[in-house]
Structures are given as C-alpha cells and as structure tokens.
C-alpha cells in the first residue's frame with residue numbers, strides 16, 4: 853500500500869480543507885495518507901518520498917508563505933529531480949501567479965507536477981474543487 857505525505861501550510865483553514873480532500877482521495881484509492889504541516893518536516897525528510905503533495909496559499913505579493921514554506925521549498929528544490937509532486941492552494945484576489953511560479957520552479961528542478969498543474973481554490977474550496985482535489989489524491993495513490 854502506498855503512503856503519501858500531504859504537507860501544507862494554512863493561515864485561515866482554506867488550504868487545510870484542501871489538504872484533507874487530497875488525503876480523502878488517496879485513501880479512497882486504497883492508499884495511505886499522512887497529512888502534516890511544513891513546520892513539522894524537513895525538506896530532506898520529505899525528499900525520501902518519490903510521490904508527495906504540497907499545499908500553500910498565495911501570500912505576500914503572489915509568493916509562498918515566507919517564514920516556513922519558502923525556505924522549505926528552497927531546500928527541497930535540491931532534491932526535487934525525479935519526484936512526482938501534487939500542488940494545491942487557496943488564493944484571494946490574484947490570478948494564480950504564485951501557483952504558476954511554484955510549478956515552474958519545481959519543473960525546472962526536474963520534478964513532474966501530478967495532474968499537469970496545481971489545483972487552486974478561490975477562498976474556501978467549493979464542491980467542484982473538492983472533487984478535483986480528491987481526484988488528485990487518487991492520482992497520487994496510483995503514481
């Protein structure tokens with residue numbers, strides 16, 4: 853049985869709800885999900901897994917959360933080659949630039965983005981987005 857980490861940061865709970873939906877998708881496909889936060893794991897530990905999910909909302913001005921997530925990802929890029937990574941996150945008023953930048957830096961580091969692109973929610977995830985996140989989880993369980 854595949855065990856997949858779903859690592860997230862969330863200030864007000866929207867990205868956390870998205871993480872839970874990804875985890876539900878993983879378990880619905882017969883996998884095992886481990887939901888954890890960016891401050892609970894090192895990049896080197898996360899890099900032990902070939903398949904992993906990361907979630908972070910748009911913060912600052914279209915950037916990742918800067919205290920925990922950005923330093924984590926800067927480290928993780930050194931390990932990203934060959935990984936299959938699912939990305940997700942919530943945003944407010946932007947157009948998803950933070951997610952495109954996140955995808956691009958991991959792709960440039962040699963990773964594959966599961967599902968082709970990150971799943972975004974404007975604010976709290978609606979029913980369609982929950983379905984997309986569950987589908988992403990199923991893809992992770994089978995990746």
Ligand SMILES: Cc1cc2nc3c(=O)[nH]c(=O)nc-3n(C[C@H](O)[C@H](O)[C@H](O)COP(=O)(O)O)c2cc1C
Nearest residue numbers: 862863864865866867909911912914943944945946
């Ligand atoms: C300090 C701060 C900076 C933000 N910067 C952006 C931004 O650049 N672009 C955007 O679309 N939303 C931005 N937002 C909105 C959040 O991405 C949005 O509220 C999101 O739903 C928060 O997700 P969370 O509940 O997982 O923390 C920002 C919110 C905060 C608090």
